[in-house]
Amino acid sequence: MCADTPEYKDTLNLPQTAFPMRAGLPKREPEWLARWEKIGIYDRLRDKAEGRKPFTLHDGPPYANGHLHIGHALNKILKDMVVRSQQMMGRDARYIPGWDCHGLPIEWKIEEQYRKKGKNKDEVDIVDFRQECRKFADGWIDIQRDEFKRLGITGKWEKPYLTMDFRAERIIAEEFQKFLMNGTLYQGSKPVMWSPIEKTALAEAEVEYHDKESFTIWVKFPVTTEGDLQGANVVIWTTTPWTIPSNKAVVFGDSFAYGLYEVTDTPEECWAKPGDRFLLADKLAGDVMAKARLEDSMWKRVRDVSAEELSGLSLAHPLAGAEGSNGEWDDPRDFRAADFVTDEEGTGFVHCAPSHGMEEFELYRDLGMLEQVITYNVMDDGGFRADLPFFGGKYILDRKGKEGNANKAIIDKLVEVGGLLARGKIKHSYPHSWRSKAPVIYRNTPQWFAAIDREVGDGQDQYGKTIRERALTSIDQLVTWTPKTGRNRLYSMIEARPDWVLSRQRAWGVPLTCFVKKGAMPTDPDYLLRDEAVNARILAAFEEEGADAWYKPGAKERFLGNDHDPDQWEKVDDILDVWFDSGSTHAFVLRDREDGSDDGIADLYLEGTDQHRGWFHSSMLQACGTIGHAPYRGVLTHGFTLDEKGNKMSKSLGNTVAPEDVTKQYGADILRLWVGQADYTADLRIGPEILKGVADSYRRLRNTMRFMLGALAHFEESDRVDPAEMPELERWVLHRLAELDHVVRKGYDAYDFQGVFQQLFNFATVELSAFYFDIRKDALYCDGDTVRRRAARTVLDILFHRLTTWLAPVLVFTMEEVWLERFPGEESSVHLTDIPETPADWLDEPLAAKWAMVRRARRAVTAALEVQRTEKVIGASLEAAPVVHVRDGEMLAALKSVNFEDICITSDIVLTGDPSPDEAYRLPEVEGVTVVFERAAGEKCQRCWKILPDVGSHAHPGTCKRCNDALG
Template sequence: MCADTPDTAVDTALPDYRDTVFLPDTTFAMRAGLPAREPEWLARWERLGVYDRLRETGKGRAPFVLHDGPPYANGHLHIGHALNKVLKDMVVRSQQMMGFDARYVPGWDCHGLPIEWKIEEQYRAKGLDKDAVDIVTFRQECRRFAEGWIDIQRDEFKRLGITGKWDRPYLTMDYHAEAVIADEFMKFVMNGSLYQGSKPVMWSPVEKTALAEAEVEYHDHTSHTIWVRFPVVGVEQDSLKDAVLKGWDDHPKTDGNSMDLKGASVVIWTTTPWTIPQNRAVAHGHGQGIDYAMYLIETLIEGSTARIGERVIVAKKLAETVKTAGKIASWVEVRDVSGDALNSMTLAHPYRGIAEGNGEWDYDVPMLPGDHVTDEAGTGFVHTAPSHGDDDYQLGLKFGLAMTYNVEADGSYRTDLPVFGGQAILTAEGKEGPANVSNIKALHAQGALLAKGKLKHSYPHSWRSKAPLIFRNTPQWFVAIDKPLDDGMTTYGGSIRARALTSINQLVQWTPQTGRNRLHSMIEARPDWVLSRQRAWGVPLTCFVKKGAKPTAPDFLLRNADVNARIKAAFEADGADVWYVQGFKERVLEGIVDPLDYEQVFDVLDVWFDSGSTHAFVLRDREDGASDGIADLYLEGTDQHRGWFHSSMLQACGTKGRAPYRGVLTHGFTLDEKGMKMSKSLGNTVAPQQVIDEYGADILRLWVAQSDYTVDLRIGKEILKGVADSYRRLRNTMRYMLGALHGFDQAERLPMEQMPELDAWVLHRMAELDAEVRSGYARYDFQGVFREVFTFATTDLSAFYFDVIKDTLYCDGPDAVTRRAARTVLDLLYHRLTRWLAPILVFTMEEVWLERFPGEDSSVHLTDFPETPASWRNDALGAKWAQVRQVRRVVTAALEVQRTAKVIGSSLEAAPQVYVDSAALQAALNKVDMAQVAITSALALSTGSAPAGAFTLPDVPGVGVAFAAASGQKCQRCWQILPDVGSHKHPGVCKRCDTVLG
């Protein structure tokens, strides 16, 4: 049957029939030229107003709302941004084409430290002091900085082919947004969950502000490690009568004093020597199953700071570790130390008496049971500084330990602290200050240092300044997540935590399911939410506190609906800057309460509260939001389980009573080809624009579609080459289809009931695939959708169906049922493939669409997936043609042997004999033109075993092929070798071609 271009084997003595063959005809280029052409389609979509037109045509449809997690407006896009936005775009486009009114309003996070930090850097470069500048002026500079980057990022997102309401995005710094954020905050004021507390929080000495867990990242850090003696100075003997004294025998090395715990030392281990001045207790884990013992030191290794004859108490499991660290050659275990014995002890602070005439550390240090103590590392005892760690703080609350206020906002000790006053823990540059070393030296001078060392471990850093953090006790504003709320919304629980856990378990669909587990464990274990930041660029905590009242007093916070309404109205009119204008307090309090009785709070809200509130001013307040204020989908990276997913959940559970989303989709991070994290210093980053400039945005989008986004994704030159190769194969399929459909019109369409079996099989495959595509898009399984469509296009179509029907398309007459059937099927394939792939390859499928349907108002993105009749599905036909294709495999493999041996040059030179040992299979094959399917000039079928020497394939049992050459002459039009060639009106052609020529 005819090949692509029948021009090399034409007998010059006969007429040239090339012009009578219906060859493919298309202007669709083989080379895409995407980098140059994609901007043309972007401009076209802009002129068409595609997104707004979809909103008009979508009226009355069920809405589908993907709520955009706002990126931060402070730099060019990275590959993670591209991954995220392309996934969102594929969701929105596919949902729209499946019949929903799919809305997507892009947004930006505009407040916060990164922008403020940039403006401060500009000030420092000019030698200016930020604190000397009017705060409103400073905030307006931050606003202008954000506006500039929004415009840049908007163009970069649009270049990726992302559809959305780009001319009216949401910004957290819009006046209405700031008003709503303040209003949402004031709901926490009114429902009783907001309180001011003094407790340790993650603190950045570089940025001089508290940070939330979502603003923290962990990097390797080398810390000092120290083993410190806390002397036992007191024992409550009554509590030891039964638990300690009974059964104790003197040890010969203890000089008869073994029953006296006084004089022994409890040894603690810590990686933060700077916290020792803040110690208020030592915690033990006897109740956690940790066994303790007293050890008498006998001999030492040179350089040890231990003392022969001293007694130390440590966990048994960690004894050898302590012994090695302390350079102790030998010691002897004197006896066990029970939990009652530990609880009976009173310790001295290691700095007791360090400053003559100053009693800073002359207090007793209690021994306390702690649930958080383990024997995985250290000594089994935990030095407890309630002001500098959450476990320590909780233990302090339980036992009434005093808080300390020794560390200032810049990470240095208060100036009047004895010995260490003014020393920095961390410098303004984020480097280690002298505090750690000073403490180590002081402990050594006190005789308290048993050992020291260094430890490389994972340590919290600010994700903005990249500097290490400390836990620091400061007055901050918190939302209590376990307190029953006074808001009447108890359907899913009374407290924020209860509502969040119910939402996670009952109201939200998770993709993948592991996202549920991660957020659930975080919410289940998290402490109260720290809302306050000590910065300038953000929405202020719009509240007032009563002068002189304690934070625990009922009237400490002003709770007044009229005041709140005035604040919101002022923000709507002039933005949050008005909070800082002189006289604002008097303006909103006048006539309601006496302004002189109240102080205005000037902390700003955590930016995660801003983004967590977006459901209110986007989903609730916009006409293109969601009628119930709940999104169908939030889609972000895995880091947002502690970020936007988390803060949105907490915020909405406090103000709406439930999660603001019905579905959450999570994607992984982007890595280089070797699986390493991308880093500018390593030179392994891949910028979106770099890929677009070389390949085009569709290749980047196809990389996303081909990847399993539920895990970390790799990208690099070799991977992109593979993606580009898949694209070229798919493009060639679409190009062939366009060429074969040249001139097709509706009059040519063949009714479904007249379809030959081969073409009906393709309809069956389309029906199967339609179900898979719709199901895959509904599950956000873009990898699965593309894999199925790509396999169908390249294997079922290009490698089989297109190959088989070439002769029909090229050589059958225009009115022939066979040609009409093939072209009808090609048209149906075109409409499905083009639209099924449109959410992924937005530019290429638009090009394919316009090749057939040009016009100023034409766009594939204004169409839906076509309905595919259920009647096309024919599983029995599908099973039969699976067998047919297996037989074809044996035939083509047998012919390839003959081709390799140069017996034949083309499969049309063959007329093989095919043997099948199954009568049922032969009966099925008898109704199939196997010569057409195998692309031979003739083919004979026989039932029974193949003769010796016949070609077989091991994985297709029961089928054998005996080669035979085709007999007759070569048709000069279709190239088949047939006996009747030369016996018709037109010289040198077969009967079929003679009929077509007329």
């Protein structure tokens, strides 16, 4: 479609653009970042959006302790696409990035540094230690901020929110004080997940599950009740031998069938002896005997044992009366039915150490027997108390988090006293601290809790009277879930969860700003000091000095003032769970800042699916305890990132993909396009081959934009044509734009970026590049000042404004480059532009139906010509003038009305309703349309390359009439 005759080549309207085919994104993207910073684009958007309906996406704070990984990139890019799309659809879309700065990971890093220097953390002034933690977090915030900005993330970067800012620490303390004052805070002693390595309680959100090999033992509890069963043994099974010294009871299921079993013979190396009798659940007896190395012929079932008979028995601990035990285990063990016993595995009996198991704890709590069954055998470092017979000083885990010496010592002692029936090892899923990666234990310790089933008493009862009621009601009545499965996940978690453990036994965080009365019991009404004046003094100090004020000398006297005797009160030095910190962010971001949410509620929280038990969860509980409902109206969750084969990424496997590496090789827009193309509701795969595919999609899209830029060179308003005057092909494009405008807006509102991008990509590459552009190149390049050419350029201008703004939330750098190519200037930016409104009257369904027929017929013609090209009969479609047989009269009339030869890019075409000859080409998917190939008659126009009979008969040599007229 370009001339090789020198005198005519320069007369063509060839595309003119400096927009390069090769993007060079890694080099050029930082230039646009610098430009946006220079013009202050985020603040200019806020000025522009004044008076609009606000949209607030509240940023879940990443942790300030390392370089970004690909999951961070996925998360922040999704957030950015939400914010940008909402802004360009007419909202005031605000985004305040934030960081989680307190907590154990940072504290652990500082402790590691101390250990390398031979320093002991406990010997360092706590305020100095906290300052080290603050400095560490501050350094990583600066690094991560630059890494996020490099991905094209827009936001209030110069004024983020930090949980360690003095005002944030003050508000976190204030939010805690609301729990103190509204009666939901209490101190209790119950089993919590405990990290012996980190010496602190952990929340469910702070643990991850990994396979662990554990000892497993079958232990004998002798029956001491006089009668037929005296001397028999109730057998229990456990995978935590270290809990046996803390055993206080055994429980059974009152609906299971139990029996008395007797050993009749034994092999060598067996702990059972002939005559031994065991009480076992019938369903599990055979398996237990096999574990004890007893073949079926070596034991027999003696008789049934009813639940009523079991309930009358008394048991002894296997270590009772052991020499050197000092009577530690001589008391009878409680023996009763419990509803948490199963007969799926084990023995049908469960050993109870209520200090180390929540079900056992709750059983004896409800029975009012906790004082009789709670033990304090395990210290905060996972070691047994020094005076515990046989096991004092033994550790469940060593200092590196590996198997300690406690389990072996207990098993050996049980063997020695004849208390063991069998032992083995089992691999099972077990909770580990996500920080130290070491196993955790359940340990009964005094902790501070928020009661989620206690009436809050603050009068904010629209969604319920308790935290749990408010949360469950909010989930169903206030929040929209994307995807909808998120609702069920959080609902079931909150429905079944226990009270919230708020306290941690660490140093770096916001303290539990409360005082307890010396000598009082936690159940006493005056145990906690509730004084608004004391609270106010604490908050004022935190605002000025940060939470360090709590730990400075004289803090207790300072805060109690003259109102209370310091000798009667103790200051609580535990720190708050960091999930309380991040759960409180709605208070100091959405509610406290001028650029927060107008009503203190976020339109959207957006994080990975793990945050149903993390930030979504803690934010819900915290807000329901302080403002009476959820702090968000919408929750969007995305999946995790995997390698190309679907494996979890791991540095040890070498299959990680660092965002920095992608931006250096391809540019951030390729990473953003990977997010935009993907179904983020599932896990996302990424790797070299996937990125190559993304880059190819990008290249095709870039070529579409480049074509428009070239064809729009020197376009003026005076060139514009009213839609009513346009040819049908242009009006069909406008119809498609009207359809797509609805799709884009609806998709962006639903956060369906994949759906939006797929529609736009197919439109740009199939309907535009391969159809509309392909057809209109001839008119754009060769026509003179015709209505057809001006209409095509008008449509290209309309396309330009829509495609650049529709795609700008995803391809932030490339659409800026495209925009500036047409509209340069210091103040110009596509991101300061809204998606244009599209007139409803562009929709024309009858026209669309007609052009659907035209396109179907065109497919048959182009397929037929491709056969001729492949067989080298022709070199280009302009050498053809096919005869097209059309069976359907309506389609035939449609084709005759649209210059079908231009649509098929042939020099001529014959349309007929005559029956198809046998030799005609048929495309199976286009019934009723057949094609007979014929060569075009005439000479080749030296300007447009069409072969026409009139070439050579005009004033300009070697031209057709159209080109002759264009040349004037």
